[in-house]
């Protein structure tokens with residue numbers, strides 16, 4: 001096995017030892033080959049190993065989410081894609097070209113086919129919306145007439161044709177990001193990089209911007225690389241996901257596969273946040289460690305897969321002849337799969353006997369529903 005194991009996104013998840021060697025699929029838009037990125041030590045500050053052993057491919061035309069905690073290396077990864085940073089080792093292939101080997105004019109030309117949007121929009125406050133969008137076209141040497149026509153087209157595309165003459169200070173966050181998106185698309189890039197582009201927006205505006213990005217992907221075929229620390233963003237928009245932790249890829253694949261069967265603790269914690277694995281306060285405060293006669297045992301059941309949870313409580317009650325109570329439930333849909341948990345109350349015997357609990361756990365295990373006993377309530 002290659003020292004730098006690789007995992008083309010979209011392949012079924014496999015244990016690390018079964019991962020295939022370097023992604024060679026011709027249809028990759030971006031390919032990281034044995035990438036390491038170390039920021040060198042300077043003025044007494046130690047160097048930082050930001051990325052190590054990065055090998056994966058981003059399929060052409062996909063929306064791929066890169067998710068990780070703060071400091072995981074997400075921004076370092078995107079800056080390698082547009083050549084703002086050079087890898088310490090390895091190559092970054094964008095649209096069949098080694099961007100890490102380019103410099104000067106060649107690099108600037110290649111960068112025109114890679115658009116980028118930012119968390120804080122990075123608009124010039126002294127320029128109107130239209131003039132911000134025009135900037136990359138001016139730099140690329142377009143004629144005044146061509147720029148005027150293209151800017152009008154872009155403003156309409158992002159849904160703010162009426163904001164042509166507005167300055168950034170006169171726009172809402174969502175409108176500023178629409179200007180940012182229009183500017184990023186001005187030179188008709190094939191890749192759009194989004195580094196936390198919705199992190200400064202409220203949930204409703206976030207949804208509108210994500211819908212716009214989905215349209216852009218669908219209508220223009222632009223490959224989108226979506227950097228985020230928010231599971232909800234990946235879930236709403238991406239089909240593929242790469243989970244980064246401490247500079248390494250810890251999991252990657254289809255969103256539905258990864259989040260219905262998360263293997264790495266980091267992925268599990270993202271999922272737990274997204275589906276709110278915690279119990280309602282009113283229930284949590286009543287849970288005791290010891291059984292009480294005539295009370296309930298509290299059992300949490302993980303639900304993963306299409307339709308998995310729909311009939312679980314009814315079947316359990318019927319097949320075991322038990323008075324099962326549903327204490328809390330949270331089921332979400334991720335990539336068409338149900339993901340969540342049910343918290344059940346299983347009646348204890350009059351003397352606190354656990355026969356029903358034992359039978360319930362055996363039944364759940366027989367149908368492969370992961371379950372745990374959280375405690376008891378009176």
Ligand SMILES: Nc1ncnc2c1ncn2[C@@H]1O[C@H](COP(=O)(O)OP(=O)(O)OP(=O)(O)O)[C@@H](O)[C@H]1O
Nearest residue numbers: 039048050068069070071072073074075076077229
């Ligand atoms: N220019 C730099 N010089 C030195 N170290 C850097 C530089 N840029 C990033 N780092 C370090 O590299 C690591 C990865 O940083 P990076 O910005 O890629 O993380 P991130 O996943 O984008 O985090 P966040 O979610 O907070 O934006 C961090 O430890 C960071 O301190």
Ligand SMILES: [Mg+2]
Nearest residue numbers: 074075076195
């Ligand atoms: Mg970052």
